[in-house]
Amino acid sequence: MSLLEVRNLFVRYRGHSGAVVTAVAGCDIDVEEGQIVALVGESGCGKSSLGKAAVGLISPAGGSVTFDGAPVEPLGRKARPPAQRRLQMVFQDPFSSLNPRRPIGDLIADGLRVAAGHGGTLRSVGECLERVGLSAGIADRFPHQFSGGQRQRIAIARALAADPRCIVADEPISALDASAQASIANLLVDLVADLRVGLLFISHDLSIVRRIADVTTVMYLGKIVERAPSEALWARPAHPYSRGLIGAITEPDGEGRLPDDLPGDVPDPVAPPPGCRFHPRCPIAIERCAVEEPAFRAIVPGRMAACHLAETLLA
Numbered sequence: 465m466s467l468l469e470v471r472n473l474f475v476r477y478r479g480h481s482g483a484v485v486t487a488v489a490g491c492d493i494d495v496e497e498g499q500i501v502a503l504v505g506e507s508g509c510g511k512s513s514l515g516k517a518a519v520g521l522i523s524p525a526g527g528s529v530t531f532d533g534a535p536v537e538p539l540g541r542k543a544r545p546p547a548q549r550r551l552q553m554v555f556q557d558p559f560s561s562l563n564p565r566r567p568i569g570d571l572i573a574d575g576l577r578v579a580a581g582h583g584g585t586l587r588s589v590g591e592c593l594e595r596v597g598l599s600a601g602i603a604d605r606f607p608h609q610f611s612g613g614q615r616q617r618i619a620i621a622r623a624l625a626a627d628p629r630c631i632v633a634d635e636p637i638s639a640l641d642a643s644a645q646a647s648i649a650n651l652l653v654d655l656v657a658d659l660r661v662g663l664l665f666i667s668h669d670l671s672i673v674r675r676i677a678d679v680t681t682v683m684y685l686g687k688i689v690e691r692a693p694s695e696a697l698w699a700r701p702a703h704p705y706s707r708g709l710i711g712a713i714t715e716p717d718g719e720g721r722l723p724d725d726l727p728g729d730v731p732d733p734v735a736p737p738p739g740c741r742f743h744p745r746c747p748i749a750i751e752r753c754a755v756e757e758p759a760f761r762a763i764v765p766g767r768m769a770a771c772h773l774a775e776t777l778l779a
């Protein structure tokens with residue numbers, strides 16, 4: 465059993481017009497100890513919804529999430545077992561995720577109190593700050609006194625204080641400038657290597673994902689369409705959507721961009737296309753794709769994809 469195990473997860477919202485949006489439509493994800501699993505895909509495909517449901521921030525409409533062998537209970541529910549606090553989340557915007565009225569040392573101390581119950585490895589606010597490359601002497605300052613990159617380090621220090629075994633990071637570097645992006649990505653890589661935490665890294669920045677993720681999971685319109693060791697996926701994608709995403713970063717000026725060469729827009733998740741959800745935009749679609757939804761299946765050992773033509777792509 466994996467450290468974090470998401471099975472057949474569904475997340476639904478009711479929009480203003482009363483229409484139901486199925487943001488996550490039956491997804492599986494596994495994160496192991498010491499592993500970086502990236503979740504990538506265009507804006508609106510459901511990455512954040514999956515991440516929030518994985519840590520219990522929103523209640524799934526179906527499916528299950530298990531952390532360290534126990535079901536993840538929605539936050540705020542009394543039954544939430546203390547062990548679940550070792551599943552932590554880091555958000556995109558470190559300013560809105562840090563209470564502006566409290567010194568950062570207090571925010572981190574909250575996490576340490578949580579960890580005290582199970583004897584955390586980092587024992588003081590200073591140790592937590594130093595672990596993320598900040599000085600122990602800044603604990604009495606407030607979030608607004610820091611740059612975006614420093615604030616994200618503080619948010620990571622707060623997560624580390626709870627002695628996490630797994631971290632779900634939702635676009636943790638997208639709001640930062642380029643140099644802060646690289647240094648926060650490096651920090652996350654170091655923490656995973658040193659502390660053996662599992663990291664679910666949600667990002668639309670494929671150039672960073674390519675550099676740091678062990679496994680890459682590609683999501684399209686609420687569904688996982690491919691999962692593979694990152695090297696294998698970049699060498700030869702088994703899904704045309706992955707191929708489109710990758711094409712966008714391998715083009716000369718395409719660093720980190722989302723695909724321009726995929727025709728059309730992402731369809732409305734209220735009414736996804738029949739058959740394969742990607743077929744209206746797919747450059748290799750055949751008739752079958754418009755009527756029969758492809759199963760998410762093993763293509764070669766260690767690689768899964770949801771495409772009727774995956775073997776052709778890999779051939």
Ligand SMILES: Nc1ncnc2c1ncn2[C@@H]1O[C@H](COP(=O)(O)OP(=O)(O)OP(=O)(O)O)[C@@H](O)[C@H]1O
Pocket residue numbers: 477478479485486487505506507508509510511512513514668733
């Ligand atoms: N609270 C909500 N109420 C209604 N619809 C929502 C809500 N949150 C998300 N959605 C819809 O669910 C779908 C998936 O959104 P989500 O934010 O999970 O995707 P995402 O891939 O993380 O995108 P982004 O990178 O832009 O955040 C979108 O169609 C979005 O409009």
